[in-house]
Amino acid sequence: MSSLLEFTDTKFIKFLKSKNKYKAIEELADVFKGTDVCSDIKAFINALKEREEIMTTGIGFGIAVPHAKLESVHKIAFAIGISKKGIDFNSIDGNPVHLVVLVAAGERQHKEYLKLLSKIMSVLKNDTIRNEMIQAKSSKDIIEILRTAK
Amino acid sequence: MDTILHILQHYYDSIKNFFTTRYDLKEYILQIGISLIIGAAAGLGAMGFHTLIEWMRIVINPSHFSRYLEIPSFVMAIVPVIGALMIIGLTRLFPKQASERGVTSVIKSVLLQKIPIPLFTTLFHLIASAVTLGTGAPLGPEGPSAKIGGGFGSYISSLFRLNIRKMTTYTVAGAGAAISAIFNAPIAGVFFGIEVILLNDLKNESLSALVIASVSADMVSKAYLGNVALLQIPKFQVNTHEVLYFILLAIVCGIVALLFMELSHIIKKIYRKIRKQDTIAILLPLSLLFAVAVIFYTDIYGIGYELINKVLAKEFSVNILLILFVLKIIFIALYFQTGAYGGLFAPSLCIGILVGYLFALMLSFFGVTLDPVAYALIGMGGMLAGLNSIPITAILMVFELTNDYRVILPVMLASVISHLTVTYYNKGTIYELELLEEGIDVRKSRINVLESVTVQSIASNNFQIINAKAPLKFAMDKLIEVERLIVVDDNGVYTGILSLNEVRQALLSSDVVELLICQDIVLHVNPCNESDSAAEALRRMDEYGIDFLPVVKENKVTAIVLYRDIISMYNKIIVQIEEKQYGHLGL
Numbered sequence: 001m002s003s004l005l006e007f008t009d010t011k012f013i014k015f016l017k018s019k020n021k022y023k024a025i026e027e028l029a030d031v032f033k034g035t036d037v038c039s040d041i042k043a044f045i046n047a048l049k050e051r052e053e054i055m056t057t058g059i060g061f062g063i064a065v066p067h068a069k070l071e072s073v074h075k076i077a078f079a080i081g082i083s084k085k086g087i088d089f090n091s092i093d094g095n096p097v098h099l100v101v102l103v104a105a106g107e108r109q110h111k112e113y114l115k116l117l118s119k120i121m122s123v124l125k126n127d128t129i130r131n132e133m134i135q136a137k138s139s140k141d142i143i144e145i146l147r148t149a150k
Numbered sequence: 151m152d153t154i155l156h157i158l159q160h161y162y163d164s165i166k167n168f169f170t171t172r173y174d175l176k177e178y179i180l181q182i183g184i185s186l187i188i189g190a191a192a193g194l195g196a197m198g199f200h201t202l203i204e205w206m207r208i209v210i211n212p213s214h215f216s217r218y219l220e221i222p223s224f225v226m227a228i229v230p231v232i233g234a235l236m237i238i239g240l241t242r243l244f245p246k247q248a249s250e251r252g253v254t255s256v257i258k259s260v261l262l263q264k265i266p267i268p269l270f271t272t273l274f275h276l277i278a279s280a281v282t283l284g285t286g287a288p289l290g291p292e293g294p295s296a297k298i299g300g301g302f303g304s305y306i307s308s309l310f311r312l313n314i315r316k317m318t319t320y321t322v323a324g325a326g327a328a329i330s331a332i333f334n335a336p337i338a339g340v341f342f343g344i345e346v347i348l349l350n351d352l353k354n355e356s357l358s359a360l361v362i363a364s365v366s367a368d369m370v371s372k373a374y375l376g377n378v379a380l381l382q383i384p385k386f387q388v389n390t391h392e393v394l395y396f397i398l399l400a401i402v403c404g405i406v407a408l409l410f411m412e413l414s415h416i417i418k419k420i421y422r423k424i425r426k427q428d429t430i431a432i433l434l435p436l437s438l439l440f441a442v443a444v445i446f447y448t449d450i451y452g453i454g455y456e457l458i459n460k461v462l463a464k465e466f467s468v469n470i471l472l473i474l475f476v477l478k479i480i481f482i483a484l485y486f487q488t489g490a491y492g493g494l495f496a497p498s499l500c501i502g503i504l505v506g507y508l509f510a511l512m513l514s515f516f517g518v519t520l521d522p523v524a525y526a527l528i529g530m531g532g533m534l535a536g537l538n539s540i541p542i543t544a545i546l547m548v549f550e551l552t553n554d555y556r557v558i559l560p561v562m563l564a565s566v567i568s569h570l571t572v573t574y575y576n577k578g579t580i581y582e583l584e585l586l587e588e589g590i591d592v593r594k595s596r597i598n599v600l601e602s603v604t605v606q607s608i609a610s611n612n613f614q615i616i617n618a619k620a621p622l623k624f625a626m627d628k629l630i631e632v633e634r635l636i637v638v639d640d641n642g643v644y645t646g647i648l649s650l651n652e653v654r655q656a657l658l659s660s661d662v663v664e665l666l667i668c669q670d671i672v673l674h675v676n677p678c679n680e681s682d683s684a685a686e687a688l689r690r691m692d693e694y695g696i697d698f699l700p701v702v703k704e705n706k707v708t709a710i711v712l713y714r715d716i717i718s719m720y721n722k723i724i725v726q727i728e729e730k731q732y733g734h735l736g737l
Contacts, residue, residue, distance in 0.1 A: 121661040
């Protein structure tokens with residue numbers, strides 16, 4: 001699997017204002033608007049919300065990984081949302097989420113999708129990296145953290 | 151002692167060789183004998199068929215009949231209508247026999263079904279085709295002849311109690327032999343068998359029987375008909391420096407063949423719709439229309455040999471030729487696709503003659519002087535090859551019909567280029583495409599036997615379903631037990647599949663397993679229906695890179711079909727075919 005940086009960009013990193021998880025998903029998914037990642041943002045947001053309704057993607061440790069595979073996603077990518085105040089994601093540990101990693105993949109990008117999710121999870125498992133990302137001041141800082149992450 | 155043993159060994163080998171040779175000799179003599187008998191029977195059948203058509207043609211031909219009874223020719227134009235009524239009656243009386251029509255039924259019988267053609271079916275086609283062609287339908291005698299010859303080959307094989315392998319051999323031989331007899335063209339008959347019935351399988355063991363039977367049938371034909379040429383060809387001139395015009399005509403022939411096929415396909419689709427609604431047989435109104443056309447243009451009546459001879463004798467103006475060309479194409483396509491019994495060889499010759507002749511005349515308007523007779527003969531080869539996908543048979547048939555070596559080079563060019571034009575556009579020959587419509591794909595080097603196996607026959611009920619909303623870790627526990635899962639929604643409607651292959655990547659990280667539900671990694675595979683073929687299921691498995699496929703009925707999964715079961719079925723069929731071909735049931 002290539003570096004995580006191949007699947008994101010400074011444009012895809014956002015400091016979130018929303019406090020509600022669905023609003024936060026909408027806010028973060030909007031970073032793909034006008035890019036070559038997804039041609040139907042509305043459908044993508046709906047898919048993310050529907051998925052969230054079935055089971056929370058808030059996996060604890062202040063992290064949520066909303067994700068969806070969709071026909072209108074043409075390029076596998078992920079966006080990062082930072083919330084200093086925290087969002088209620090109904091996480092499995094009950095804690096608010098400070099780091100939202102939103103993953104978009106095409107309908108048939110099955111293997112790449114799972115590889116990317118695995119890679120993201122393995123990076124976020126590291127407490128230091130996770131905390132550095134939550135404390136980051138700018139998109140460039142986050143990119144730099146990912147660059148140094150192994 | 152060694153010397154004695156050596157001598158004994160020598161004698162033993164000699165005796166063994168003698169008996170072995172005798173056994174082979176017996177086999178060869180029998181094969182030659184049976185081939186000769188089948189050739190003669192096919193030849194006699196073809197001659198009987200020819201006589202019946204000729205008798206009907208002469209006795210009830212509108213123009214001939216009116217001469218004797220002073221009945222106006224337009225009254226006698228009703229003959230095709232009477233013919234149509236008889237054909238409809240025969241078809242409705244014997245629907246099973248009627249459904250097995252044309253050259254493709256012989257191909258199927260030889261390559262797929264490997265079962266004898268019943269004698270009654272052969273006789274039915276002899277009568278029904280004679281009625282069709284004898285009452286003026288503009289089709290040819292070769293399709294029925296092949297059916298009759300192949301039928302005799304099959305029937306005689308069953309009388310001799312030959313095994314399936316030999317029966318197949320003699321069915322091919324009989325079909326080729328009948329073509330040899332009906333066209334008085336033995337070499338073309340052999341190549342008809344190779345190109346059409348055997349679909350170009352030159353390694354096929356039927357070849358020697360095919361050659362012997364064709365010679366035998368042609369001898370019967372020559373004894374019966376004499377050396378009378380089918381076509382009366384006036385003197386003509388072939389100039390080899392006109393090669394560019396030969397090529398141009400070949401392309402024109404290919405395009406006309408494609409247009410004819412397109413028209414034919416449209417008519418077939420309409421006919422099928424009408425037939426489904428069980429309305430009056432379309433053949434009756436068609437014959438009425440044909441009768442009206444015959445009143446004005448008598449030359450479109452019948453197989454077309456008389457028209458060919460008249461064209462070659464320069465009896466028509468360009469305008470009339472154009473009208474005859476259009477009428478011929480339309481009525482041939484109509485009759486061919488709406489239930490009449492006849493083939494496309496003779497009509498191809500007729501259309502080809504008209505195309506070639508018109509081509510030369512048209513170019514003369516632009517100051518290019520070409521011999522229309524020569525171009526008519528070249529067009530004949532080009533159209534025969536293009537329309538029937540038989541380039542070699544076409545070359546040989548034109549040569550045998552004209553008996554003139556000068557036409558060989560341009561006819562070779564015209565046949566091959568016209569054939570290539572058609573196959574390039576259609577991606578298959580007319581017979582291959584017809585069989586493909588029936589779900590039989592013979593375009594590969596081997597018959598795809600899986601086309602005739604339905605998934606229902608090999609499906610398994612051993613599968614488990616899981617809700618799309620279930621956590622992946624729950625699915626993983628099930629997958630360890632059953633390897634494959636069907637994912638459904640809350641209403642039990644099929645959503646996709648999950649197999650160990652799909653979740654292998656997720657297993658790399660236990661955190662990912664916690665994050666996912668089945669819906670996240672379900673593979674949305676297009677399932678198959680119970681009636682789909684195993685070949686189709688295999689294609690879909692290849693497309694998705696999976697080893698099983700759900701079988702659905704009204705969006706609910708009823709079974710699954712496994713890759714290994716399809717392969718196992720394939721091997722079983724191949725073994726069965728081998729056993730039939732090489733089993734020692736008879737000789």
